[in-house]
Amino acid sequence: MFKIGEIAKQAGVTTRTLRYYEQLGLFVPSNVNTNGYRYYNDDTLVVINRIRDLQRVGLSLEEIKDVIGLYFHQKKKVEAKEKTLNYLQVHLNDIDSKITLLNNVKKELKEQIQSTQSRLVQLKEKGRKNGGSKN
Amino acid sequence: MFKIGEIAKQAGVTTRTLRYYEQLGLFVPSNVNTNGYRYYNDDTLVVINRIRDLQRVGLSLEEIKDVIGLYFHQKKKVEAKEKTLNYLQVHLNDIDSKITLLNNVKKELKEQIQSTQSRLVQLKEKGRKNGGSKN
DNA sequence: ATTAACCTTATCGTTAAGGTGAAAGTAGGA
DNA sequence: TCCTACTTTCACCTTAACGATAAGGTTAAT
Numbered sequence: 626m627f628k629i630g631e632i633a634k635q636a637g638v639t640t641r642t643l644r645y646y647e648q649l650g651l652f653v654p655s656n657v658n659t660n661g662y663r664y665y666n667d668d669t670l671v672v673i674n675r676i677r678d679l680q681r682v683g684l685s686l687e688e689i690k691d692v693i694g695l696y697f698h699q700k701k702k703v704e705a706k707e708k709t710l711n712y713l714q715v716h717l718n719d720i721d722s723k724i725t726l727l728n729n730v731k732k733e734l735k736e737q738i739q740s741t742q743s744r745l746v747q748l749k750e751k752g753r754k755n756g757g758s759k760n
Numbered sequence: 761m762f763k764i765g766e767i768a769k770q771a772g773v774t775t776r777t778l779r780y781y782e783q784l785g786l787f788v789p790s791n792v793n794t795n796g797y798r799y800y801n802d803d804t805l806v807v808i809n810r811i812r813d814l815q816r817v818g819l820s821l822e823e824i825k826d827v828i829g830l831y832f833h834q835k836k837k838v839e840a841k842e843k844t845l846n847y848l849q850v851h852l853n854d855i856d857s858k859i860t861l862l863n864n865v866k867k868e869l870k871e872q873i874q875s876t877q878s879r880l881v882q883l884k885e886k887g888r889k890n891g892g893s894k895n
Numbered sequence: 896a897t898t899a900a901c902c903t904t905a906t907c908g909t910t911a912a913g914g915t916g917a918a919a920g921t922a923g924g925a
Numbered sequence: 926t927c928c929t930a931c932t933t934t935c936a937c938c939t940t941a942a943c944g945a946t947a948a949g950g951t952t953a954a955t
Contacts, residue, residue: 629902660951661950678865681818682861683818730855731855733831734848745845795921820911821911
């Protein structure tokens with residue numbers, strides 16, 4: 626059991642951020658002392674990291690709130706399960722389209738790098754032939 | 761040549777958004793009339809779409825500003841070229857790590873879907889055998 | 896028992912990415 | 926010419942995701 630400052634440090638976030646996440650309903654402390662101190666275990670660390678990952682790839686905390694539970698507890702009733710299933714599918718599609726997007730960007734970047742590199746080589750060769758000055 | 765409202769419509773954004781992008785230095789109108797009216801051509805449409813794509817995958821407009829030019833004009837001096845090259849590489853690495861992240865999420869989602877689905881089937885079979893009630 | 900280093904809630908501030916509306920100038924079709 | 930539907934700048938408003946600071950309680954080692 627870690628106090629808030631400790632997991633904050635381990636997770637590389639501030640305590641403010643953790644309390645904010647809690648306020649949004651992203652998770653709750655593993656337990657709360659009578660004096661109000663929050664205590665967490667390693668599980669929370671995993672959750673925090675997942676949240677950060679999802680943020681990095683463009684999800685808002687609200688969106689994350691909607692999906693974060695899907696990863697971390699699956700004891701549900703039948704109706705809930707079918708709803709969850711739908712949600713997972715939609716989320717999966719969204720992710721797939723993002724991957725596609727990123728791959729496109731990646732491809733163009735690679736082409737740019739190629740062409741930039743070869744133009745650089747050309748320029749340098751030209752520079753070696755004549756005394757080299759302009760450009 | 762389109763007026764601002766027209767490409768806005770074509771791009772699926774508001775005119776405010778376009779002026780805001782311009783203000784941030786993401787692009788300039790293809791030309792500006794003496795009365796202040798902005799006019800754009802199809803090239804701008806491509807740029808806008810690229811910006812939106814990059815936003816979708818988690819880049820801020822400031823970050824986008826830094827890279828957007830790399831796609832759309834490559835007449836530069838040698839020093840500039842080498843700097844650009846570095847930037848492209850860094851950007852590429854970032855994108856690669858995002859793709860990796862998304863693929864991880866995707867994998868876990870698929871597993872979740874699998875297990876959720878099979879548990880659903882189990883529950884339904886159970887429901888068929890006995891009169892079915894709880895869960 | 897004191898003290899440094901934690902923790903609590905509460906509130907105000909900040910940045911990004913626009914939305915919204917005012918007041919005024921234009922375009923172009925009837 | 927006139928009217929409607931644009932367009933301009935300016936300024937204030939909003940939401941998300943925290944940062945910063947205040948004012949006070951707690952812990953644990955000395």
